Amino acid sequence: APDSEVWEGWLTGGDAFLAEINSSVGFDYRLALQDIEGSLAHARMLGENGVITPAEAEQLADGLLRIREEVNSGQFSFDPGLEDVHMNIEARLRELCGPLAGRLHTGRSRNDQVAVDARMWVRSAIDRLDALLAETVAVLAERAQAHHADVMPGFTHLQCAQPVTIGHHLLAYGEMFMRDRDRLHAARRRLDESPLGAAALAGTGYPIDPHDTARRLAFGGVMRNSLDAVSDRDFILDYLSAGATLAVHISRLGEELVLWSTAQFAFISLPEDLCAGSSIMPQKRNPDIPELMRAKSGRVFGSLMSLLTVMKGLPLAYSRDMQEDKEALFDAADTLDVSVRATTAMLRGITFHPQKTRSDAALGNTVATDVADWLVTERGLPFREAHSVVGGLVKWLAALGKELKDSSPAELAEFDQQLADLPPRVLTVENAVVRRRSPGGTAPSLVREAAAELLRRNTAF
Numbered sequence: 001a002p003d004s005e006v007w008e009g010w011l012t013g014g015d016a017f018l019a020e021i022n023s024s025v026g027f028d029y030r031l032a033l034q035d036i037e038g039s040l041a042h043a044r045m046l047g048e049n050g051v052i053t054p055a056e057a058e059q060l061a062d063g064l065l066r067i068r069e070e071v072n073s074g075q076f077s078f079d080p081g082l083e084d085v086h087m088n089i090e091a092r093l094r095e096l097c098g099p100l101a102g103r104l105h106t107g108r109s110r111n112d113q114v115a116v117d118a119r120m121w122v123r124s125a126i127d128r129l130d131a132l133l134a135e136t137v138a139v140l141a142e143r144a145q146a147h148h149a150d151v152m153p154g155f156t157h158l159q160c161a162q163p164v165t166i167g168h169h170l171l172a173y174g175e176m177f178m179r180d181r182d183r184l185h186a187a188r189r190r191l192d193e194s195p196l197g198a199a200a201l202a203g204t205g206y207p208i209d210p211h212d213t214a215r216r217l218a219f220g221g222v223m224r225n226s227l228d229a230v231s232d233r234d235f236i237l238d239y240l241s242a243g244a245t246l247a248v249h250i251s252r253l254g255e256e257l258v259l260w261s262t263a264q265f266a267f268i269s270l271p272e273d274l275c276a277g278s279s280i281m282p283q284k285r286n287p288d289i290p291e292l293m294r295a296k297s298g299r300v301f302g303s304l305m306s307l308l309t310v311m312k313g314l315p316l317a318y319s320r321d322m323q324e325d326k327e328a329l330f331d332a333a334d335t336l337d338v339s340v341r342a343t344t345a346m347l348r349g350i351t352f353h354p355q356k357t358r359s360d361a362a363l364g365n366t367v368a369t370d371v372a373d374w375l376v377t378e379r380g381l382p383f384r385e386a387h388s389v390v391g392g393l394v395k396w397l398a399a400l401g402k403e404l405k406d407s408s409p410a411e412l413a414e415f416d417q418q419l420a421d422l423p424p425r426v427l428t429v430e431n432a433v434v435r436r437r438s439p440g441g442t443a444p445s446l447v448r449e450a451a452a453e454l455l456r457r458n459t460a461f
């Protein structure tokens with residue numbers, strides 16, 4: 001056999017399609033650094049436990065460290081003919097260390113090898129995404145602080161409902177993203193066990209020490225069942241499903257930014273440098289980035305669905321189907337990272353227009369609930385009755401071409417004597433937000449506190 005041949009597989013048919021369906025190095029090269037870490041830990045553990053000599057372990061480690069440099073400097077060349085990243089690295093190790101390279105795979109299989117690589121990859125993907133998301137939350141909290149008293153319309157069914165503050169609206173996303181961070185932390189906690197030692201599926205007869213490799217690779221423990229260790233991919237599903245929920249949140253925010261930046265809403269201006277122009281309409285400033293925040297979610301959902309489908313119905317233990325986990329994982333991770341970065345940049349860059357949001361907040365009789373509440377607290381009406389009075393008033397005013405905000409005390413008294421002494425303040429959007437001080441409510445004083453508290457939780461998390 002030629003020097004570079006690590007192991008003689010059976011898939012030796014010459015047709016190009018065979019390499020195409022069988023070879024994964026075109027994408028799993030992204031596991032190279034994790035693969036080298038895993039092999040370093042395994043080699044050192046073998047040396048310490050007398051499975052190979054300490055000198056042999058050292059030689060293998062030297063070779064692996066050299067390969068790591070080659071990978072880091074972009075000099076390593078991956079050969080699709082060598083199937084996957086694991087075989088590529090082992091073949092290079094054979095070039096560097098000769099037949100000794102063959103001892104590295106003692107007490108190990110590619111099945112536990114790929115599982116540990118993928119776990120480490122997902123672990124750092126989670127850490128990266130979580131750090132990016134913490135920035136998003138920090139920006140939301142800061143902007144909410146600055147706009148804690150600026151009033152904007154609150155909608156239900158996308159119809160005018162009640163006034164809220166811009167800060168309150170932003171903090172709603174802050175809370176969603178904090179739960180996304182929490183889901184990522186939970187996924188990380190669950191994946192924190194090393195599958196090494198499971199070998200192909202049943203464990204191994206060599207006197208290996210999986211706790212030692214787990215420690216070297218910074219895992220909190222060792223997986224308890226070797227069959228589970230090589231056949232489980234739920235750690236990827238956890239990450240993808242946390243990511244899918246995060247993508248839902250980003251898409252909703254993206255949609256609101258699109259809507260708010262229209263001439264009709266004009267709640268915000270988008271940052272000039274994050275807008276796209278039109279090749280035909282000279283006046284255009286299109287919200288391409290928020291639109292992509294909205295759309296990229298589809299790819300993440302697709303990855304989750306794809307891996308669920310791959311895993312569904314697979315018998316234990318390892319099946320080659322599981323090689324199909326990686327493209328879904330990598331694509332989702334890239335998509336999530338860039339989506340969160342874009343989200344943070346947009347949130348930093350947008351300019352709110354509080355005068356416009358304030359005047360729009362008064363449209364559509366949004367203080368109707370406040371008038372009804374006044375009838376309850378000051379005139380002793382049951383809420384249902386007050387609701388009916390104000391419902392009638394709104395219709396009556398509409399016939400005059402008016403809304404509550406345009407009504408005069410004389411008109412209110414004419415409609416219903418009980419409204420004769422309604423203080424004009426009750427018809428203002430400021431009053432509507434200031435009085436909503438129930439926990440989690442939109443009152444500026446609460447929003448200012450909530451923003452500070454979110455910032456603290458975000459930093460401590």
Ligand code: ARG
Pocket residue numbers: 024028084110111114318320322323324
């Ligand atoms: N490249 C494979 C994967 O990603 C790992 C190799 C295990 N292959 C095998 N035939 N047992 O799942």
